[in-house]
């Protein structure tokens with residue numbers, strides 16, 4: 074439920090409402106807009122039954138929030154939320170591109186990737202140090218050594234860095250190095266892991282689960298936010314359907330649907346969505362046109378030698394071409410892409 078205050082409500086009126094809610098054993102989320110103040114109520118609202126909140130001075134109306142996610146809900150906070158990662162902001166005017174290899178394979182491979190994506194206008198370097206592979210026999214990642222190379226690449230290029238975490242132990246280690254932690258599709262409902270990243274204040278990139286509905290995805294964001302970390306960015310990366318022509322099916326409608334339901338930024342990963350490099354550009358364009366706040370693109374210095382996801386990875390030239398082609402569309406959408414050389 075949310076309590077909508079009247080535009081002329083005083084600070085004292087607001088504090089009285091907050092104290093009344095807290096006295097009933099519930100939590101409060103305050104959102105002070107330029108016009109009205111909204112007080113979100115978190116918890117079992119039946120505890121408020123005798124409080125007569127609607128009769129308190131300054132209260133305009135009580136509006137029920139039927140969705141189980143609250144902190145990520147647009148009804149609680151109209152937003153948009155702008156999430157700061159390193160020196161860049163996701164969810165504002167600027168389109169933010171995260172790019173880099175699927176996995177950190179070696180120091181040389183990573184530094185070459187970092188310089189290439191920086192040159193083409195990416196603001197965040199991606200690279201997996203803990204790889205959630207379908208087969209236990211596939212390359213599993215360099216773990217902490219990979220995180221060290223990522224941190225070195227940040228020093229050299231000034232790019233912020235994002236790495237996936239796959240366990241609570243990885244969260245502890247990655248927290249020493251990264252600007253943003255990624256929760257991969259396979260872990261979107263690993264509630265223990267969500268709570269663990271929620272206990273940090275490090276921004277989280279929450280990928281949509283392979284078979285997750287949008288409401289399940291927003292509930293996963295709620296797990297992170299309810300632990301005290303509001304810095305969540307959503308990433309649509311394709312879902313499982315009956316279609317086999319592409320690795321997954323990009324749910325482009327997730328972008329406007331999320332924008333209607335939540336104040337959190339959303340980016341799109343056309344690399345994992347399609348699994349095929351030739352389809353990355355058209356879907357990157359579609360994502361920007363649909364209103365996405367950014368993109369995640371896999372780039373490898375030599376995709377034919379990649380230890381994972383080579384077929385969907387762009388080489389540095391193709392990535393440069395992609396960002397050049399995206400720039401006019403980004404501007405047409407009223408957004409900006411400032412870093413392009």
Ligand code: PEP
Nearest residue numbers: 201257258259280310345
């Ligand atoms: C990744 O980004 O490297 C990855 C494994 O993606 P997803 O979790 O979306 O499959």
Ligand code: MN
Nearest residue numbers: 175371381382
């Ligand atoms: Mn990958």
